[in-house]
Amino acid sequence: MSDELPEGWTSVALTSVLGSQFTGHWGVAPEKAEHAVHVVRNGDISRDSTVRESLPLRGLSSREYEKALLRSGDILVTTSGDLGKTALWPAGAREAAATNFVRVLRCGAGIEPGYLHYWIRTNRVQAAIDFAGRGNAIRNLPSSTWDEIEVLLAPSAEQRRIVAKVEALLEQVRRAKDRLERVPLILKRFRQAVLAAACSGQLTAQWREGHVTRETATELLVRLDSERKARWLQRNPKRRVQAPSDVVQEDLPSIPESWAWTNFDHCAWEITVGHVGPMKHRYVERGTPFLRSQNVRPLRFDPANIVFIDSDFHAALRKSQLMGGEILVTRSGANTGDCCVYAAASGEANCADLVITRPLSGLVPSYGAIYISSPEGQARIGLRETGMAQPHFNIKAMRVKAFPLPPFDEQQEIARRVEVLFTLAAAIEQRVERAALRAGNIPQAILSKAFAGELVLTEAELARAERRDYETAEQLLARVREAAHEQAPASLRRGRAVKA
Secondary structure, eight states: OOSSOOTTOEEEEGGGGEEEEEEOOOOOOGGGOOEEEEEEOGGGBOTTSOBOSOOOEEEEOHHHHHHHOOOTTOEEEEOBSSTTOEEEOOTTOOSEEEOTTEEEEEEOTTOOHHHHHHHHHSHHHHHHHHHHOBOSSSOBOOTTHHHHOEEEEOOHHHHHHHHHHHHHHHHHHHHHHHHHHHHHHHHHHHHHHHHHHHTTTOTTHHHHHTOOOSSOHHHHHHHHHHHHHHHHHHHOTTSOOOOOOOOOOOOOOOOOTTOEEEOHHHHEEEEEEOBOSOOTTTEESSSEEEEOGGGEETTEEOOTTOEEEOHHHHHHOGGGOBOSOEEEEEOBSTTTTOEEEEOGGGOSBEEBSEEEEEEOTTSOHHHHHHHHHSHHHHHHHTTTSBOSSSOBOOHHHHHHSOEEEOOHHHHHHHHHHHHHHHHHHHHHHHHHHHHHHHHHHHHHHHHHHHTTTOSSOOHHHHHHHHTOOOOOHHHHHHHHHHHHHHHSOHHHHHHHHHHO
């Protein structure tokens, strides 16, 4: 904001353009209260300059009543806690007063309340308010602050044009931000729709029409059964092969002819749970990565805040060792049911309290994660069926509940298409986030231009174009002072005259 003032403007102390200012009231004891009014607290004023509608009732005595009531055009500024939040009291609002943590600024004659309100919202004034704040735990604003804040004052008619233009532009910004805020929900629904289409066969319907399937899902399951038995005998040479769990028979929707209903127990050589036990004193600065629930996000592994365990403890936790390619599902906590694939490229790791599915060669791990993350998978596997206070995943459901298995090459195609569409959604999300950041900066840019005289034609420019005189800000200020003098009590006016 330039220090060079537009023609016809002036710089004055804020108190020079006020008709009055006062701090709100706490209210009085109920037995002494004669008037019940709604009360605006500092917490009721938001950073976007709105006031909450639901306000508590407080009582005021008759002596305080007239003085405390808010009028249309009063500017409310918070003076405790979150300093400098400001709102303009609207016309037609309910009868209300402010608490003593709110400063009420009432404009003098010829001063547009909206103009002063927007001026207080500028970074320039907000920085001055923040600097003036006192205290540590709860900061407070001294009443002397208002004597130290200056105002770049425009002529009265120009003030009104500036306010109208600022309001129109801020409304456009608000509508744009509202649209941007709806995009994450739209993208969430888009992702869910993609997953639903992927697991019903709709996503690859056209692909199947032009593709010859060499091995149906039924044939694939026969091959998987042989592989599962071989894996079992390799790990348990002296034990009888344990058959996979039967598929739970439920009302199953129709799927493509080349697909088959099965369960993960038929498609994995092991389904187990990561380490469960105290870990507080087991973490080390460097060692084997140790995954927890916060590292598993919907269809992605998140390495943020990863912890480590030493090699000896990792070797002891054989059941929960991760080599890459495992399907991981969070078993408990706020993000129960989040699922991702732990990639082999991430290296050897271990984990706590995660459901680990180690797929056979005929199940594409990313397709398994796609199904678990889909609306159908979340509902059918019942990821939130057990547990009351905290969600908890029953591993048995993972073994037995039915899921649709496509042929192997179609699983790969589904995984590829989902990745492409999710990458597109992520790119849109990033663009929206950047746009939201820019939108957040626009209001201050608007105010900066407004108080540099660049948003509308100045009164001086209009007066020259229309060949007329105009009232400068200096002349307006003189009128404000004269009006304030005329409204002051007679005794005070005499005192000022003697002093002069």
